[in-house]
Amino acid sequence: MSVKALYPYSAEPKDLQANFNGMQLVYVYWRKHLMFCSPFAFLAAPDMPLGDFFEQVLRPAIAAHPDSAGLDFSRVEWQLDDQPFTPDLAASLKDSGIGHKSMLTLTTPGLDGIGGSAT
């Protein structure tokens, strides 16, 4: 469908990657850890290696959760934009197929939030 208007209507997306000064957005959702109310929105360099992104960007963001101490990134079940994903820690975000506004989802069996409450 499209907008009904009195004249031909077109518009440019507000959040094109070109508007982020060489950076891109990456979202990360840790399932069953809803103490973090929604997926995180990160600003990251597309050529950042995935291993660095995990340790330098993601790790500090989740540090406040008691489950984060026991979190081993190599044992996570990953999804990228709802598809199964196997990270290559040496590859950049871009070469890993993590595009602007892509979302990574972590499933961590055995870590189900505080008291198993998905919090």
Add this chain to the structure above:
Amino acid sequence: MATKNKKLSLKDKYQYLTRDMAWEPSYQKKEDIFPYERFEGIKITDWDKWEDPFRLTMDAYWKYQAEKEKKLYAIFDAFAQNNGHQNISDARYVNALKLFLTGVSPLEYGAFQGYAKVGRHFSGAGARVACQMQSIDELRHVQTQIHAMSHYNKHFNGLHDFAHMHDRVWFLSVPKSFFDDARSAGPFEFLTAISFSFEYVLTNLLFVPFMSGAAYNGDMATVTFGFSAQSDEARHMTLGLEVIKFMLEQHEDNVPIVQHWIDKWFWRGYRLLSLVSMMMDYMLPNKVMSWKDAWEVYYEQNGGALFKDLERYGIRPPKYQDEANKGKHHISHQLWSTFYQYSQATNFHTWIPSEAEMNWLSEQYPDTFDKYYRPRFEHWQKQQEKGERFYNNTLPQLCQVCQVPTLFTEPDDPTQLSHRSLVHDGERYHFCSDGCCDIFKHEPEKYIQAWLPVHQIYQGNCEGADVETVVAKYYHINIGQDNFEYLGSPDHRRWQAIKGNKPLGAGDSKDAA
């Protein structure tokens, strides 16, 4: 007009002062004068069928409103002179007013502009006059709300720059974008959005909680504003129902268009009201009723009767009604959790509910609070007692349509977010629910332009690269005064001083009441 009777009958007066104010154009085409009346696809065959149940004329309107105003301002004066703010239940209550003044009052102003515009664009005189009066009402409401709350601005933080904040602060983009969406639509969609879905179907879930909240918490200024606006609101609700019935009766082709708007604006309104849900359950020291109970009375029962009545026109209840009904057990807890963790960027304070309040929540939400939400608050409370009050230092993902962080859970699984995503024209977009995703799919060109606060910060458009700078310079939130935890805040200390008690220290978990 020579006549023996100096006084017109009410019926004549209505005729002369409303319907007779219109005329048939002779040297311009009607379509050119009213260009917005037809592009939405709504077919109007006879504007004279418009019924105005109030038959109010402008002269009576001015007189009536002036009388109400006189009484209202007398009470505001008395409230100020008697230091009425000292008689409220607890200073935590004022945070509900901060939310109202920054989130709701500017919407009244938006409504004033919106009704002035659509009042210009209808060719039917009856509808034009009704919109004109509502436009003036809305302007009166924003003014009287500002005056009612201005007294609090002298004694509490966070109320000092509400209009500026409304345009900029991250969570206020939720109400702002709601109204911008309605005002940038055509006139018939605007009325379906605001008059029908908002004023008629959902108003009791906005207005009543705030006004009853004021009454239960000793805020006479706001209660009196509420009474003063009540007769206006009754008129607005009647306009909402009239406009829907009028469109549906004018042409059967209007039915699917109106149904789509009802589906859309019910969901938009429901998402907006999630802010009210947390206000009712968490921000009022003296509770009126739970959000769940309010939803059951004002939507499930009253709304159910309304949609039964509209069935004869071929209208069914809103598409995502069942999801909303399931959400009543969850949304207030999810919203308060969100504001608790992002209090560094709000103009009001948040806190952990006291033990008594948590027990009340357990009673009100027997199936969900203890299982999903109490563990969260108890964990945060322990952190706070250790001096490690939790703040989430990473910005949240926002829904492209409602602009609330994508925090809501699946209707049938409260352990999973109901996140949705799609790619449109090579760009990826994220949503909080099927309801918002559907709205996007219907008019993608509109929502790809959304001014999402998180993305604007990351693009460098908000005067700073870190949250602290954005909050202070771009939002005009005074750091350490307006934001962060309630316990130990300047508001809290001031309240303790008013009550003659010693302030509690930051991190002290004793009941703040």
